[in-house]
Amino acid sequence: MLVDNAVTGDSRVQKVARSAAEAGWDVILLGCSPTGQTQTWQLGQAEVRLVPFPQPLAKKRHEFRRVFRRGPLAYPPSGIAEHRAQWVRAWRADLGVRRAQFALAKRGGGPVPAGGARRLKLEEQAAALLKKWVSFRYWQLTSAQRSRRRLEGPIDRFYTWFWGAVQGDRSWRKLEPGLWDYELAFGPVIDQLAPDLIHAHDYRMIGVGARATVRARAAGKTVQLVWDAHEFLPGLSSATKRGRWLKAHVAHEREYAPFADVVLTVSEGLAEMLKESHGLAELPTVVMNAPDVTVRDRSTESGADEPVTDIRARCGLGPGTPLLAYSGGIAPVRGVDVMIDALPTLTDVHVALVSVPPGKRSTASIDTLLARAAKLGVADRVHLLPYVPHWQVSEFLSTADAAVSPLVxxxxxxxxxxxKFFEYSQARLPMVVSDVRTMAATVRSTGQGEVFKAQDVQDYIRAVRAVLADPARYRAAYDRPGLLESWTWEAQARVLVDVYRRLLPGRPATAQPDVPGHLVTTGTQRTLETTG
Structure with a gap:
């Protein structure tokens, strides 16, 4: 399996690798090492191997050149700006010590520094002027780089259009050559492993997997390629569409999508869109991002030594305090600001945001949200919490009164x-969700929560009040026979294993597919999972 990240934060990739290994395949999950050194560990019966991932091609050629038109006095992008700024800081630090020495000398506490007070004053003035000059040139450099980074100038737009017109789907080689960095890091490792099946996750790794498949088949080896499309690439947020990034990645995906023997994806709606946009012969198979609720031995996994905790206890709240939970990343497109804006009206409600990534205390988006809460005078009712291991999320959230998904x-x-929808459901929480199409339709059909108009604070307040007024009514929706059972990873893993067996009939041997959550088999069929 191939993935363009370090694996630890990608719950879908982890679940796929573990389930494939439990079904009898020899699974090696390749990811990107954040340290530049090879790292390995076990994920159940699967092996995780993070490979060194240098990215020299990710840097555009213009980043090596000075942009005279945008910053005629800017430093060149060679690192000299950082050097000069640090040198000025060092000079001013030295002058500060010398000024302190003069003060001590006046009180009879030490010798007078060489050069005299007049020279010191002149140096301080010179250092102040130099600081302004260096800061100005540094600002010109960073301002020009920010403007250039968007690649939206007339020359940039012509460059993007020209190569798209001349090379079509092959144009990504000119527009986004950094995609080759993945090939050069992963390709030799895949060839050495000689897999029977390659499972490429998402849009970056489909190219790596397809090229490895071509090389293996040319050498006379039978190998199958599974592409796991996590999202619809042309549907990414408008911020991502700036410049040529999106056009390059869409072209890359279009070039290599036809190489996949089977396409997997996360929803029926996305399956239809992928079939149409790539002209696929078959509708992609849906494997939903449902949570893994099976009791397993987690001793080899990251975060395995962390006990399951309680979100209400972590917030220091008693059972009588209304608590709304949100789990996931925070960004403008997640719509979480509506939860903060409603708190001045929902005067007794607290909000818990399980949103801090591993190894961090906060992010820029979180800081902006907390500043908003402070400005509204509700910061004492906003509780920021770190992520928990993916298999603990539902149990961790279960003591909240309701859960919120406010997507725009x-x-x-x-x-x-x-x-988060499936995690909230497994926690049996009443939901307050925005009116994005699929999620809103599901909630309305099951009765497990209330729907509000996205980014509408007043309608959100209405929905919250309705849920908090009668939570038992919404929790009762989860008693429907088979509902929660179908929203588990165990159910989705059976679909995944069936796809593998269809591609490689008769292997692995002596499988036990009818044991939910315990797809224990024997055999050594090798599967290379690639995620991106």
Missing amino acids: HLTNHEIALSN
């Missing part, structure tokens, strides 16, 4: 049920 209207938000 974007194509990828409209067509799929998110991870």
